[in-house]
Amino acid sequence: MLKFITDEKNQRFIVPLVSVFLGFIAGAIIMMITGINPIEGYRALIKGVVGNPRRFGEWIVASTPLILSGLAIAFGLRTGVFNIGVEGQLIAGSFAAAAVGILIELPRFIHLPMVMLAAAIAGALWGLIPGFLKAKFKVHEVVVGIMLNYTALHLVNYAIKILPGSTNTKTVDIFESANLSSKFLSSITKHSRLHWGFIIAFLGALIFWYIIERTTFGYELRSVGFNPHASEYAGMKVERNIVYSMMISGAFAGLAGAMISVGTFNYARVIGGFEGYGLDGIAVALLGNNGGLGILISGFLFGALKAGSSAMALAKVPKEIAEIIMAFIVLFAAMNYGIKRLILYLRKEEK
């Protein structure tokens, strides 16, 4: 057992598991300090996620955008760009999906893919701008990304209002042929908002893994991220690849946005400020070790902490506890070097 844990090969998933474990321990300590029985608290959390079919459905609903925004962040990190603009690309994608869902009516099998494509393209275009500026003028993508987040927020808030039939707070409902919701999924989960988006999240993770690990294109992108100079020397087009990285990352973010507008809500909303899906994506990517499968799992974990917080509130556990646990998990995941050292120390002891 110990050998399995300390084996270098297994570090990839042992370290995140240890981070999660430590995160929950830290959460338990906080609960004890504030006079809450941690066992009760965690029981409420579990109940809040799988306590009944509706909660299970809501868990998947909460996890879906997190997985896709995690993939967006991870794609950037694997290819050497820090795409902090995921938040803005997500907003752009959510609007594009809703707009296509409202303005045209088509049979579902064409309409729905079109909506997804529109979201991905909108996200990719919003990612193109910082990518292009970085490639051509060496402007740092974080600066441009943050600026464009605000631009997207306010531009979309304005654009929503000029769609036909919109009120000052939201658009009309999108056509049924364009939304991801399904009566079948809703009925098997007792009226939850469960929609087909989770399949897109799974496919997204698969595509992510395939591009990064299995294609020459992905290899080039990663290589440019590792060392742009060496890559250029090897004959790769560095500038072009940076732009592609940002665009693909943005496409994932756009899809995450579509999950919210045509999945969770079925309309686009005017929002007063950022809802933080992009930032949550950083946490998901970090814990998931920037790998497709890892992100799927960590997306579901963070989704559980989000979806379970209402049940925790009912059990007199403040919702902030769930947020604290999330923060601790991210903290420990970020300290992965230290955790690795700890595990290696165990190995030495063994010898």
Added chain:
Amino acid sequence: MGRKILSLLLVAMLAISLFAGCAKAPEKEEPKAPEQEEPKATEEEKQEEPKKEATEDFKVGFVTDTGGIDDRSFNQGTWEGIVKYAEEKGWTEGTEYQYIQSNEEADYIPNLSAFGDDNYNLVIAAGFLFEKAMKEVPPQYPNTNFAIIDAIVEQPNVASVTFAEEQGSFLVGVAAAKTTKTKKVGFVGGMDFPLIRHFHAGFAAGVHSVDPSIEIVDQYAGAFDNPGTGQQIASTMYEQGVDVIYHAAGGTGNGVINEAKNRVSNGENVWVIGVDKNQYADGIYDKENNKSVVLTSMMKRVDVAAYNIIEAAQKGEFPGGKVTALTLADDGVGIPKENPNLSDDIIKTINEYKEKIVKGEITVPNNMEDLKAFEENLK
């Protein structure tokens, strides 16, 4: 390696579909039940049982929007009403009454449903943003009563409460018009939608009823939870020579109050009119002398509304499917009893207008079109 991951993914998908399959089975059986006539008696028995429980331990849930119960505005007001009722009954938080704060708009439906799942007797939500969620959730929990404040939802188990904000706003408009020295007053709205226009139109009507020559500057912040923007807007307005600002902007309005405090501390003579609750205490800049920048407040008694609804629900007189409209005549809206910053003369004028509104001599406009017509009539 790649195959391994793929197979893992497939297993995960299978597991989910398996779960889905399991969950589906009981659903299929349910529709059959009503067809059989015999077990009706047992069903009735079953229904009686929870009713008994209902009168014994009554449970009230409250779902806030993203502002939370300490937003110094309608969420806090509603919660105070619930707490007041609970304290009178000796209830404890967590067993008989509880709140869930929404982190984001996507949480509204699951949070309302969470109370429904736990068989709460009454679930209250404040704010018209809950309108859509309140249409979707209550039909699934026929044994739970729901109440929404500030919106009208037509469902048999939903009670709607609305307020005549324009009437209260008219009165603070009168106060502003009587107080301003620069002949310029300001209105800061949260988000631009019909409900906030009630405040806007009522206020403008009140100001212009006193003096049609007063200029009204207005701006919408675009958010209810952004004090930074509120402060910025207030700063711009005061720079333009506005000396009284009426805010109908929830948490954003706290920024307006802060800006006024800063300016008064620097010797300027500016005022803010609070909203929803009596905000006098929020505007205190001189603690020793209890001096506040809050001229008066347009109180919207959401606390009373919440209190009354719980009382009615517990008595079994829950006004499901009905709309309760609270006006100046019911003291559902109005100004606080104590107004240290208003002279007796101004209060007298306000009371005169109040009487006219209650008697129906003045119909206060609640949208911009009616306001135009109202102002035409003044000329």
